[in-house]
Amino acid sequence: MQPRHFLTLDDCTPEELLGILRRASELRRLHADGAVHTPLTGRVLGMIFEKSSTRTRVSFEAGMAQLGGSALFLSPRDTQLGRGEPIEDTARVISRMVDAVMIRTSSHDTVTRFADHSRVPVINGLTDDAHPCQLLADLQTYFEHRGDIRGRTVAWLGDGNNMCLSYMRAARLFDFRLRIAAPEGYAPDPSLVDGDRISLTTDPAAAVTGADLVVTDVWASMGFEAEQQERIAAFRPYQVDAGLMAQAAEDALFMHCLPAHRGEEVTAEVLEGAQSVVWDEAENRLHAQKALLELLLLKE
Structure with missing residues (x-):
């Protein structure tokens, strides 16, 4: 069975997108109330950063922790990507070890090639073509x-x-x-x-x-x-x-x-x-991405 990816907004129907927004607001309220909600216990998100980030890294890493999972920060300096390993090979290896992958990079082709060879959902954390x-x-x-x-x-x-x-x-x-x-x-x-x-x-x-x-x-x-x-x-x-x-x-x-x-x-x-x-907008990266992770990892 092929995994579900989120590379652009077009990877979801309008109804699914509206559902993500509704769920994101629910998760925001739960977080504000201090509720414990850990449906992703034991799940791991691999995060590949070829471009620097503040909001993307913090929101995904904090989001996985709040959902009970964990996140791995991977940069070209710390992986074989920086030594020329093909993105297809990296995808085949990493997707056997984690439950989802988020990529923040320049070329949109990098994300699509990774997704084509991944066993798990791939999320576009930013490319030159899209920031879904x-x-x-x-x-x-x-x-x-x-x-x-x-x-x-x-x-x-x-x-x-x-x-x-x-x-x-x-x-x-x-x-x-x-x-x-x-x-x-x-x-x-x-x-x-x-x-x-x-x-x-x-x-x-x-x-x-x-x-x-x-x-x-x-x-x-x-x-x-x-x-x-x-x-x-x-x-x-x-x-x-x-x-x-x-x-x-x-x-x-x-x-x-x-x-x-x-x-x-x-x-x-x-x-x-x-x-x-803008400050609510920045915070909502956390809640919207948590809702997205639930959709990709928990829905049949």
């Missing part, structure tokens, strides 16, 4: 603060990066409108745009006007640090400040997957302001 676990946390946060996102409008400001691409998938699966504002040369591939739900613009005000959720990310993602100054110049008009947020819906929320560069993609006033839910 972060989208689970974002959507959980919106549902907890504002209810169903169906029919709402989300404004994405900035780079057409993995987060932007994941929001594009989410727009189709959760049936919301997505307006993407990006400078020329930095927008996602127009061929990926679903015209019924997704629109592209170079005008940040046009994207934000009346939006229910405003989202941004750093202007130079990991791997693009050499372009930092060039990107600052290109993205400066896309900074989320109080003036821009004022054009969104009155009860609009602001999200950022973090880490944030105050004074670049977002001002400190907005990041620390009343409309910002």
Whole structure:
């Protein structure tokens, strides 16, 4: 029997995704109440990090501990991956020893090749093409603060990066409108745009006007640090400040997957302001991933 993987949001149906969000909120309440919930006792998650991380590592490691299991941190420096062992061979070996694998890397092909040769579920902790676990946390946060996102409008400001691409998938699966504002040369591939739900613009005000959720990310993602100054110049008009947020819906929320560069993609006033839910969003990585782990490891 083939294992169930989570490489993009498309690996789940809309109904399954909604179930993950509901379960994540339940797990958040259980955690806040101090309840002991250990359905993954004896289970082990292998975590392969080819890109550095704070939230991904802490949330998966803490999540497995809270569910009664354990997690192993693996980096290229500490494994044969760093000495050129093929990813397919690593997958065959590691998946015989653990119950699930999470991978955070650059190339999406690395995750798919690993999954193709794994005996156990593989979770995408981040690639250059997708960041599905972060989208689970974002959507959980919106549902907890504002209810169903169906029919709402989300404004994405900035780079057409993995987060932007994941929001594009989410727009189709959760049936919301997505307006993407990006400078020329930095927008996602127009061929990926679903015209019924997704629109592209170079005008940040046009994207934000009346939006229910405003989202941004750093202007130079990991791997693009050499372009930092060039990107600052290109993205400066896309900074989320109080003036821009004022054009969104009155009860609009602001999200950022973090880490944030105050004074670049977002001002400190907005990041620390009343409309910002970034700290709940960050915490919900823990709860959403626990719900995902339950789905992958406990469901028949």
